[in-house]
Amino acid sequence: MSHARNAPDPPTTDPVWTPILTGLRATALDCLQTSFALLADHAHGSGSHLALGARYGFRTRERDGLVTVEATSDDRAAEAVDLLGLRVEGRWMQLDGPQVRRLCGPGQPLYVTADAYDLPWCPYHGHERMRHSFLVTDAAGGEVTVVDGYHNDTAWGAARPGVWRLPTADFDAALAGGAHTLAVAAHPAPAIDVPAMLAGNAERAQRSRPEIADYLARIGAALGTVAGLHRFVLDVWLLGRARDLHEQWLATARPDAAAALAGQGPRWQALSARSYVALRRAQAGRPATPELADALGTLIAEHLDALESIAAPTGPQDADAAPAGGDGVRAAVLGALGDTLHLDGSALHTTDVLRELPGFDSFRLVDVIDRVERRLGVEVPATALSAADLRDVGSLCAMFGAAAGGVR
Incomplete structure (x- = not known):
């Protein structure tokens, strides 16, 4: 044809x-x-x-x-x-x-x-x-x-x-x-028992570690061939998308817990780009190095650690409940975003990406943080003020929930 x-x-x-x-x-x-x-x-x-x-x-x-x-x-x-x-x-x-x-x-x-x-x-x-x-x-x-x-x-x-x-x-x-x-x-979509699902994920993550170790050894040994490197590129892409999909589901089901995965996505994207460059070089006769498998192992381990930490008892799990302080962390964050960006705070959702909100930039973020800190009477540790941890409204709520002694 x-x-x-x-x-x-x-x-x-x-x-x-x-x-x-x-x-x-x-x-x-x-x-x-x-x-x-x-x-x-x-x-x-x-x-x-x-x-x-x-x-x-x-x-x-x-x-x-x-x-x-x-x-x-x-x-x-x-x-x-x-x-x-x-x-x-x-x-x-x-x-x-x-x-x-x-x-x-x-x-x-x-x-x-x-x-x-x-x-x-x-x-x-x-x-x-x-x-x-x-x-x-x-x-x-x-x-x-x-x-x-x-x-x-x-x-x-x-x-x-x-x-x-x-x-x-x-x-x-x-x-x-x-x-x-x-x-x-x-047919009607099944209701997901979120705590049970998270506990099961943690258990599956722990059980999978030996299989993952074997997988990394085998896929690393094949990096010297173009076929093996091509398979590695695809697997990194698939694993990265699966991790991203889990984070996006978690942001709707347990936005406070989603903060445990925040910041991982860009590192997966970077490894995907590195592995593709290595493939192109291998196709031109320049072999890849085994360090790519080590880098993948580091990212997988980071993901597994997060899954296990998420399942630990954390207190209230209702995203709309007030986990701590005054009118509640969520109300404080939505109010500060609404006031700073001149938006209807009640129309915001925990999955809304901050950088996509009208008028949002790094200067407005500082204003939002200052407003929420004053309202809740807390101070966010400097170590928590990472762009990777401030992806969406839910991660912002989680950051202040942790600072106020609530859930994260």
């Missing part, structure tokens, strides 16, 4: 799916999770997909003679069942385009995985082979509507969430190599 190598067509808009895509935390999802996440938010509301980050686990497998943490489609489907309330009610293997179109009925989106090499809206088109998921939401009037929530920067351009309407001939050509297709029904 021949493929055009020109840039993919720009996405279109859709009254149903474009708003859902806008609310998707796509930078924390892999290409198999995104479509389950879209189905969850479609069924249960924006942000429902963050439950995919609730459970920590570490599992390795063999792939092409190398150890990896890459999940399979079945793994991701099982997570969607357990954490999102989705149910796989039909499964078909190696369908072609016409067969997928016949399965698609009104209001019944299909979860489809195919080779990204063949998908004309993907930057991987004609360049790299990998399983990639998307939704088929409509197949009528000579067009097929596909919804893809993937967000990544690639060597061939940026992949961004969007909706594409393909002529049926183009869609059929894209799936000529065969597509795996799931009919997924939405």
Whole structure:
């Protein structure tokens, strides 16, 4: 099959799916999770997909003679069942385009995985082979509507969430190599017992340490080959996204506890960049050094330590409760943000990123800190005033909660 190598067509808009895509935390999802996440938010509301980050686990497998943490489609489907309330009610293997179109009925989106090499809206088109998921939401009037929530920067351009309407001939050509297709029904999302989940995460983190040590030894030993380094780059990317997704879920479920993970994200991004540079150099004949595996081990250990510390008894867990001082830490922080930035403090959420608030900058942050300290009668230690620890409203609340003797 021949493929055009020109840039993919720009996405279109859709009254149903474009708003859902806008609310998707796509930078924390892999290409198999995104479509389950879209189905969850479609069924249960924006942000429902963050439950995919609730459970920590570490599992390795063999792939092409190398150890990896890459999940399979079945793994991701099982997570969607357990954490999102989705149910796989039909499964078909190696369908072609016409067969997928016949399965698609009104209001019944299909979860489809195919080779990204063949998908004309993907930057991987004609360049790299990998399983990639998307939704088929409509197949009528000579067009097929596909919804893809993937967000990544690639060597061939940026992949961004969007909706594409393909002529049926183009869609059929894209799936000529065969597509795996799931009919997924939405059931009520299960309620997550947050304290029990955090305790389970801590236990799983502790149990995983021997397996992680073995994994690091094996993946480090393969860094001398281009294939091993390519696998390392992908694993760092996957582990970093999984950690980010857990932090984003935690920010909604236990914003005080999310502070334990704050600041880790940039270090994962830095290692991802370093490992990609090493891969490019290895492809040019300059081998990588084993210190990359050591750096990954340090980041994983930092994450595990945080998971274990989060599960320790911490007192009140209601994000809206006043953990300490006056009208409460949360009220003091929201009031100070509202006064300083001329915003409605009651409309702010713990997940709001500080730097994205209108008018926010480092000078306004100093004003906010000064106002909250005066209101609560506390002084935040200088060691706590780290930009990495002040990512969002929740981390700001956690910092003052700790200073006031509350939870963190």
